[in-house]
Amino acid sequence: GESVGLHLPTLSVQEGDNSIINCAYSNSASDYFIWYKQESGKGPQFIIDIRSNMDKRQGQRVTVLLNKTVKHLSLQIAATQPGDSAVYFCAEGMDSSYKLIFGSGTRLLVRP
């Protein structure tokens, strides 16, 4: 079946640098996409979402970009901090269904 996947399983960045986490999706019919952050031993925490009719959305220190042509989603984190260290998941969903399909996750490590 269709799924959401990630290119990089681990990303290591220097504190203060910008981070870019990528995600490839295969369901062109998905209506929205969500980025979650999961710290060790905790549940996923909502970061930001974007509808399929948008190509960019910004939050506090985060930006999500959506490229429907190549079915690619990215999460940009500005001025990465040690507290940003976690596993990041992208997820996709459709308005016709409550279900979310999660990607495989990327671990972000922030070097001091």
Next chain:
Amino acid sequence: GAVVSQHPSRVICKSGTSVKIECRSLDFQATTMFWYRQFPKQSLMLMATSNEGSKATYEQGVEKDKFLINHASLTLSTLTVTSAHPEDSSFYICSARIQTGGPQHFGDGTRLSIL
């Protein structure tokens, strides 16, 4: 602050025991809640959709008699792992939407360890 509360956070019990996990929506009503399972270093896999006042909808391959779901009120869903065995050891996470069309918000999960 947290919008979904899960309890207990950790359970360690003997093989054959049944374990109940609670998921509560805080300050909002959730007609639908979701139960996920997550193995170490893996992604979340949806197990079932819990529907208030009706039967849960299980994903393919999930045994409904093994994982009993009850959603008796608009703020509480429970997952009972019946006659748990070591292979049931995992991280179980629930979620709910605050509003229709909004993102799912997750509880902090329950680490289940069956000896």
